[in-house]
Amino acid sequence: MRQLLLTLTFAFIFCNCFSQGTISPLFYDESNGLNVIEGTTMINDGNANGGTCMFRPAGAPGGTIWAGPYVSVTAGNYLFQARIKVASNGSAANLFMLDIVSQFGYVTHGAIWIKPNMFRANNEWQLITIPVSIPHGITNLEMRGMNFQPGVTDVYLDYVQLVPSSLPGLYSNELTISGNGDVGIGTTTPREKLSVNGKIRAHEIKVEATNWPDYVFEEGYKVGNLQELESYIKANKHLPDMPAAKEVETNGIAVSEMLKLQQQKIEELTLYLIEQNKAIDTQNEKLLLQGKQIKLLKIQINAIKKGK
Numbered sequence: 559m560r561q562l563l564l565t566l567t568f569a570f571i572f573c574n575c576f577s578q579g580t581i582s583p584l585f586y587d588e589s590n591g592l593n594v595i596e597g598t599t600m601i602n603d604g605n606a607n608g609g610t611c612m613f614r615p616a617g618a619p620g621g622t623i624w625a626g627p628y629v630s631v632t633a634g635n636y637l638f639q640a641r642i643k644v645a646s647n648g649s650a651a652n653l654f655m656l657d658i659v660s661q662f663g664y665v666t667h668g669a670i671w672i673k674p675n676m677f678r679a680n681n682e683w684q685l686i687t688i689p690v691s692i693p694h695g696i697t698n699l700e701m702r703g704m705n706f707q708p709g710v711t712d713v714y715l716d717y718v719q720l721v722p723s724s725l726p727g728l729y730s731n732e733l734t735i736s737g738n739g740d741v742g743i744g745t746t747t748p749r750e751k752l753s754v755n756g757k758i759r760a761h762e763i764k765v766e767a768t769n770w771p772d773y774v775f776e777e778g779y780k781v782g783n784l785q786e787l788e789s790y791i792k793a794n795k796h797l798p799d800m801p802a803a804k805e806v807e808t809n810g811i812a813v814s815e816m817l818k819l820q821q822q823k824i825e826e827l828t829l830y831l832i833e834q835n836k837a838i839d840t841q842n843e844k845l846l847l848q849g850k851q852i853k854l855l856k857i858q859i860n861a862i863k864k865g866k
Contacts, residue, residue: 584631584720586701588612591627592718597706598623603714605683607641612715614654614706616645623654623703624715633694637721638668638701639687645712647677653713655704656686660696667692667699674711683716767814774825781826797823 586592587607594600597618603611614623638658650673657669668690677684692699701718728735734742742748744755773779787798796802800819801811 586627587717592624593626595622595624606716614713616709616712620706620708623706625700625702628698630697631692631699633692634722636690637687637723638690639685640718641683641685641716643681643683643714644674644677646680647674649674649710651710652707653710654706658690658701660699765814767818771818771822771825781829
C-alpha cells in the first residue's frame with residue numbers, strides 16, 4: 559500500500575460544511591505509520607489499496623489489531639475513517655473497538671465498537687466513519703483497532719484516514735445534519751432529533767414510554783360519570799386530556815404520549831363498561847325479582863277467584 563489516489567466519498571459531500579483552512583486529508587497504512595500488532599498479518603487482497611491489507615483471524619488472541627501512527631495534527635473538525643471488511647456479518651457481538659486517541663490512549667477523541675452486523679455484506683470493504691474534533695497541540699495522534707474479541711469473525715483493515723470536515727453543519731434537501739446534531743431527511747430545517755418530510759416504511763417501530771396508565775385501575779381513581787363526560791364532549795368536541803384537532807394540525811402528536819393517552823381512555827372505557835355491566839346485572843336481578851312477585855300475585859289472584 560504505497561500510495562493512494564483517495565476517493566474520498568465523504569470529502570466531496572461535506573466540503574461545503576467546514577471552514578478550517580487548507581488542511582489536507584491524512585492517510586495511513588502499514589507503509590507509513592500503522593503498526594501491525596502480533597496476531598495480525600499482512601495478506602494479499604486484490605480489492606485493497608496496493609493489493610495488500612491487514613488480517614486478524616477469528617481464532618487469533620484478543621488484544622490490539624493495529625496502532626499508530628503517532629502524528630501531529632492541526633486542530634479542527636475531521637472525519638476519522640477506516641476501510642474495513644469482515645468475513646461474516648451475521649453477528650451483533652462486539653468485534654473490536656475502533657478509536658482515535660492521543661496521550662498514548664489517555665485522551666479519547668472518538669470511539670465505537672465495531673460489530674459484524676454493521677456491514678452490508680460478507681467480505682465487502684466498507685468505510686466506517688467517526689466525526690471527531692481535534693484540539694490544538696496534539697502531537698501523538700493514534701488511530702487504533704483495540705480489544706479484538708476472539709471467536710466472532712475474521713476482520714480485515716485496508717487503511718485509516720482523517721478527512722478535514724464535520725458531520726454537523728451538512729445542509730441539503732436530501733439529508734441535513736444541523737449544527738446542534740438534529741437530522742433532517744427531505745428537509746433543511748429539522749425541528750427534532752430526526753425530522754422526516756415524507757413517508758416512512760418499517761416492519762416495526764418500538765416507542766419507549768414511562769408512566770403507563772395502569773394507575774387507572776388503582777383504588778380511588780375517579781373517571782367521573784357519563785353525564786359529565788357528555789357535557790365535556792358537547793363543550794369541547796374531544797375527550798378530556800386529548801389534544802384538539804387544531805393543536806394536532808399545528809404541532810403534530812408525540813407518539814409515546816398519544817399511545818399513553820389512548821391507553822388511558824381505553825382503560826377508562828373499560829371501567830365504564832364494568833359499571834354499566836354491574837348496573838345491568840342489578841336491573842336484571844330486580845326484573846327477575848319483580849317477575850317472581852308478579853307470578854306470586856297471579857297465583858294469589860287466581861286462588862281468590864276460585865274461592866268465590
